[in-house]
Amino acid sequence: LFGDQLAENLIEIDNPCEGIRLHGYVANPTHSRSNNRQQYLFLNGRHIRDRALQHALGEAYRGLLLTGRYPICFLNLEMPHAQVDVNVHPSKQEVRFQDGGAIYSQLLGTLRSKFLSTDLVARGDVQSLTARGNEDEIAQSTPQTSELFQWAKQELGNTSSTESSTPPFMAFDTRAVGVREGQQYASSPPTIAEEATDLASEAKGTDFLRVDPTSSPVGTAHFSPSALQIHNRYIVVENDEGLEIIDQHALHERILYEQLRDKVLAGELERQRLLVPEPVDLADSEAAAVLENREILARVGLEVEPFGGRAVLVSAYPAMLAHRSPAEVLRSLVEQLLTEGKNPGPRDVLDELMHGMACKAAVKYGDRLTLEEVASLLAQRHLAQDHHHCPHGRPTTLVFTRDQLDRQFKRI
Template identity: 30%
Template sequence: MSIRQLPDTLINQIAAGEVVERPASVVKELVENALDAGATRIDIDLEEGGVRLIRIRDDGGGIAADDLPLAVARHATSKIASLDDLEAVATLGFRGEALPSIASVSRFALTSRHNGEEHGATLPVDGGRLGNVVPKAHPPGTTVEVRDLFYNVPARRKFLRAERTELGHIEEWLRTLALARPDVELRLSHNGKASRRYRGDGGIATAARIAETLGEEFSKQTLRIDHAAAGLSLHGWIALPTYSRASADQQYLYVNGRSIRDRSIAHAVKQAYADVLFHGRQPAYVLFLELDPRRVDVNVHPAKHEVRFRDARLIHDFVYRTLHDALAQTRAGLVAGVSTATDAASGLVATEASSTGLWRMPQAPLPMRDLLPAGSAVADARAGYAALYGQPATAAVAEFPALPQANDGEVPPLGYAIAQLHGIFILSETVDGLIMVDMHAAHERIGYEKLKQAHDGAGLRTQPLLVPQMVAVSEREADVAERESATLAELGFELTRSGPQSLTLRSVPALLAHGDTEALLRDVLADLREHGESRRIAAARDELLSTMACHGAVRAHRRLSLPEMNALLREMEATERSGQCNHGRPTWARFSLAEIDRWFLRGR
């Protein structure tokens, strides 16, 4: 066949294959246009999951009647005019492909009234064929109607899912937008019934909008992130490790207000959670990355789902360090203790919960033998307990540390130990309830963090090989090894390139010398090629130290004295990431007095 020019309608239908995947894609493009036009309220009406009808109404600046045909012309836009504009795109839409692509695969109508005009105008487009612009009454703003999506492309229509599935995709994208634009009111109706409404409350994303979109549980278990450096700014929320997900369904990333997917940043987040997340679980987060638009290329994907960073390695490290440092502060008992008050008349120390009848013993308690009548069932039970665990039956409770007086400072976040349960859990009383601690998991984390600090302080030692080892690699891997030789040396690998597809390995990290160093080197090279940096050495080292800490931690069914339990609680409060063990399991749980009251129906 000879080369020929494709008709405009076919060109737009081909473009629709890239831009319009499903009804949610249409909603995304049209709503982003409304936001670029300055809309503060957007109404979305759907029928049959958007297949039968998508109607988007906004109160933005509108389009002049003379510009309506240009709005549906290919590569016509008001958002860029030169290469400089393209390199610093600050709007959500700019390619000039969305409207003509959507209009080519639907029965389309564009109605708008510009702020400076007395009345509106409408332009119908049927399968890419333009009608005439005619006057029509319309408030300031724009309405776009998309009926019978893919009616003229039956092969594409067959790939659409059930009505409920397509509606679910639209609702999920709307949730994504609501997190980024709390200043805009969003209303969604389906088949004539109101479905969703996000009120516009102004400002940046708030905790209220987080709770509204992702639920109260997410908002209660998050850490606020706000950090800026090197011309980069990262803010938002990350969930505590205990709030993990089976899938990546609550991971929202925005770059300059644009929702995107980026493998490099996702990798940085995963690395930041590596030490605290239970295996197989996914972190949850809402993160906003702000940077100079000239440092990011948003024109790399037809649907604008992906971007390309000029300083990808810097951004990866910035995100990782920010989240890593924030998660390091997730110590057990994160909520500060509450100061106590003393009742001088009674000599008893009352807590905030004293109104419910919780009182502590005075600081010089009487011996247990004086508190229990001789021959009582409780005294006999205590005597049997003492005989079983090798403690004298007449031991006084004087070793039980009382809550400090008000002038002694605040109650520690994890309170004071009162007992051990089944030789596994420590029970601790706080001013507002009860805390349970898994003593093995907690001690494991404490030991692990100490081992890491000791190893980091001593520096990474290398071990020379008696006989240099030849490693066969691909040419690309050899290029990476040669280019990143300084980085590899910092990681403990001393090597030289001995051929187009071979390396000579002369020394390896001492701590990992007995493992499969060749496989480890290949993994490091793969990371350096894809992400520009690698934590494989640190991860392998941490895995080894974690095993050492696990074996050195206090074992279950070992009886601890009260001073030992309290010492463990104090170390937990001072240790980074002590809220989880090395394997991501929680180390402690809090039960408030109000919650315990509900167990026993108190106050009802």
């Protein structure tokens, strides 16, 4: 039951807004797919495909998923039939919304605010960590999630029939409870995730599991977590729940990225102006990329001018990278420009540049940190909106609850 990683990591979404209700589940960003085939979107219970909504979903997960990974969702939109045309395509999978923009914003806004209020930390568990390589197969490996997927697939198979067999997962199957517009919802059976949580809390509630704080040699460290840097890479922190292992580079990068993003979007980034502009020689393709993206580079503090041929002149560069030479800063940003996929939007380019700068400015994997530096890093993480993921979507922190440790040591 507890191997059921996906079910435990579904986040419930329920947002009724001006007659349109968005309801269902999205996966914690720790669970993603290499394609978008596990994005199940329904409109009034009927399966649909909609590029705009898939895009909104991708935007909501921006910065939370690795490049090339796609979110998983099971979402149903309920809206008055008059506000949508379902007859644009014979298969009825494509629909046309009267106000597509509003639905796009509702989906994006609902997920964003949900993520901000949700603890998105990666739940570590030794078994799942060792099996992480084939996370796409998790659906097949555990009975509960495979039932869920089977149900969803079955829904796809018979979208035209109004009567289907009772799905094992009916939290948002409106037909099963006979809901029409404006009618109240019958209570749904508990979902797999809820059941798992119930069992988990039952287990936690067992008295013999409680540790007598006075018998614990390290103390329970409720108010001042003790932290330890290991292998010049990771910081191990004891907390109330258990322990956290933090990737020092990923966390620092995240914090710097958010600070940078706030400043760049507000146009308040500090830049260092060079008294004597510095010419930098580049390859043809690099010089072209730089000049093509001059305006975006200026937004992240790097000001360049053409200098004839393949050379460009750097006249200002971001102050946060002042410990590096202007040529080095330019070269690393050019690299970011060139690794961007084909036809990126300006926001993608800007994001990629900010990732690159945050990465360059952050403490490195392998840097020995002083106690003060560790403390300052830990103090700053609560300022970041999402300190659980680095800007590339990798987790910054793994959590091992004491309950999980007890299980692994066969104490429960």
